[in-house]
Amino acid sequence: MLRAPSAVESVSPVIDGGPPPGQWWRDAVLYQVYIRSFLDSTGDGVGDLAGVRAGLPYLSKLGVDGIWLSPFYPSPQHDHGYDVTDYCAVDGVYGDLAEFDRLVTDTHRLGMRVVIDIVPNHCSSEHLWFRAALASPPNSSARAMFHFADGRGTDGELPPNNWRAMFGGPAWSRVTEADGSPGQWYLHLFTPEQPDLNWRDPRVGHYFEQVLRFWLDRGVDGFRIDVATGLFRHPELPDSPDPEADERTRDSVNPLAWNQPEVHHVWRDWRAICEAYTSRDGRERLLVGEVSVRTAADQARYVRPDELHQAFFFDLLSAPWNADTFRRTIGEALRDIAGTGSTVTWVLNNHDQVRSVTRYGGEAGVFGATRARAAALLMLALPGAAYIYQGEELGLPEVVDLPDEALTDPIFRRTGSRRYVRDGCRVPLPWSGHASPFGFTEEGSTAQPWLPQPAWFAEHTTDRALLDTSSFWHLYRDALSLRARLPQLGEGDLRWLDSPPEVLAFIRGDGLLCTVNFGEEAVPAPLQGTPLLSSAPCPPGVLPGNTAAWWIDTTGVLGSVGEP
Structure with missing residues (x-):
């Protein structure tokens, strides 16, 4: 199936001296907590910080390195917290500052880190x-x-x-x-309830520097920056050559509203603040940006050594299930982004996208779960960091049939179309039981979850997943455990191997081979014996269709191939 050619294409960015000690974020796996849908401790149908704290042992057992919290600031909730009225407080629906402090303390006690969302591009119209x-x-x-x-x-x-x-x-x-x-x-480049701040006024930048220090002083380990390509507009506000004037536009379409050169000065200032805190106690603070740009090379400009530590690489979210596309996309990211000295931050799901199980299912939906499992193993074998969106580890599909009257996404209110609506990936998690609220809210509560849970969620509860060793949850847990123990899965190079047209194969470190069969038909296995981990059962000598597997090359034949 595979051969070790005389010239192996290698992706191995050169970083003098290697990563400095303590840069935990370079290969960390963080879990994205969409708070209002994680776990409700008060019985009002909305998740909260105390619910997150109650779920920490579950996340620790899963094996993630930390959590990223969605916005919990006071807000009228026109965009569920991304319309902020006070950047230095907690909305009462989620708890208070004392509960936040307890969450940080408990997370650190379990050896995990806390990254919080910050929304500097716009505030609430009620601010x-x-x-x-x-x-x-x-x-x-x-x-x-x-x-x-x-x-x-x-x-x-x-x-x-x-x-x-x-x-x-x-x-x-x-x-x-x-x-x-x-x-x-x-x-307002989002909704009328989210007026854009004018970052050309120095008062805005000065205020947000104070906000950073407020939360850093409370012990957070970093910030996920919403709309990190935003902040500045063309000072004359001229007409845009927007080719999608009649459609919902994308971040990178209007060159006069996004990706202005002045934004890089802000990230240098914020990086300096984080570095100052790190110099005091040796704890690295992270800046990870939501950077929606056209190419990996464009994104690389945001993760230069004195700017953001990392930026989410979104291209796999839109990549079709195809070996050539995945190989090209991964190669460009490693070449352009990792080449800056940063590491790529991989994602397959988040709170704005259709869940991968549904996304990969196609019109018939036949292969969605199988492909999502394979994609997870592929992502977790790549050099760099990764983010897991809550419910991804349960194999949750998108809820595509929410009734119109239940939809809360401002996109639906603004357009009347369900095409881009994000509610389907935000339905509250199922924890236990056979009927809604599936353990999401406290027992005996009369309040319904803020978005209705379908009956089929019973097949995806955490209780059920923990008992089933073939579940998504165990696949993720086993992959994260191996990732933490095997040096081959840390930082280092990735070397592609020649393989059949529908198969992607690469070597990590000293002899760890990842193979992904994107086709529907089985192919011969690359090595003898049982794989270290696979997304589906692998009969002897076979790699089934839509399956990923990790192998250890004990012969040393593939691992001994040097760079050209």
């Missing part, structure tokens, strides 16, 4: 700053903290430019001035 801006006249200091502009047309009745919002519709809303007259427009 005190924006309320002050609405109460102030045009060209005032209060309005300078946002993007207010006069409209076009005879009476300013048209938006200042043609920019579109990410969640549908124009990116501008008109305000009514204090005297009751139609007034200026303000910019």
Whole structure:
């Protein structure tokens, strides 16, 4: 099946001296906790920080290195916490600062780290700053903290430019001035309830530096930065050559609204703050960015040594189930991103995307679970860091049939379309039992989970997964355990091997071979004996279709092949 050619394509970025001690984030596996859907401790149907704390032993047993918490700040919840009214507090629905402190303490006690979400691109329309801006006249200091502009047309009745919002519709809303007259427009690249902050006003940057220090002083280990390509707009706010003016746009489409050069200065300042804390106690603090750009080379500019430590690599989320596509995508990431001295941050699922079990299933949905298991083993064999989205380890499919009246995603409210709606991957987790709420909320509660759970969730409860050694959960646990113990799966090179058209194969370190059969037909196994770990049962001498396996090359034949 495989051969060791005389010239092996190798992806092995050169980093002088290797990674500095204590850079835990370089190959960490973190678990994304979408708090309101994780575990409800109060019986109100919404998950909370105490629920996360109660679930920590479960996550420790799974074997992750830390958790990333979705926003828990005070918010009117128009976008479930990504519309913030106070960046230095906890929304009462999730708990309070004392509960947050207990969560950090308990997480650290279990040897895991805590990364929190920060939302610097926009705030809530109910934030005190924006309320002050609405109460102030045009060209005032209060309005300078946002993007207010006069409209076009005879009476300013048209938006200042043609920019579109990410969640549908124009990116501008008109305000009514204090005297009751139609007034200026303000910019919001997501929803009207999320006005964009003007980072050209130095007060904004100074404030967020204080926010970072507030949470660092409470013991957090890092920040996931929402919309890290945002913050700055073209200062003249001209029309965009947006080719998708009639569709929900993507982050990288409008070059005047995203990826402006000034944003890199912010990340250098934030990196310096994190480094200052690290110098005090030796604990590395992480900055990981949501960086939506066109290419891996574009992303590499955000993870230079004095900017973000890492940025999520999203390309596998949209890659079709195809060996050539995966190989090309992985190779570009390792070449361009790891070549900066950072490591690639791999993801297969998150709170904004259709779950991989459904995504890989195709129209018939036949191979979704099998392929998702194989993709998980592939991801966890790659050099770099990885993030697991809650429920991924349970093999949860997307809930695709939520009724319209249950949908809460602002995309649905703005567009009336279900095409991009994200509620289906945010349904509260099933923990136990045979009917909703499946242990998500405290026993005896009359409150329903904030999104309805389907009856088939009974097949995916954590209790059931823990008992079934063939479950997704055990596959993830076994892979994470091996990843923690085997030096081949730490930092180091990745060497591709020639393989049949539908098979992807590479060597990690000293003789660990990962093979993935993207086809539906079985192929001969690469090595004799039983694989170290496989996503599906492997009969002797066979690698089944839609299956990944890890092997140890005890012969040394493949592992001895040097770089060209």
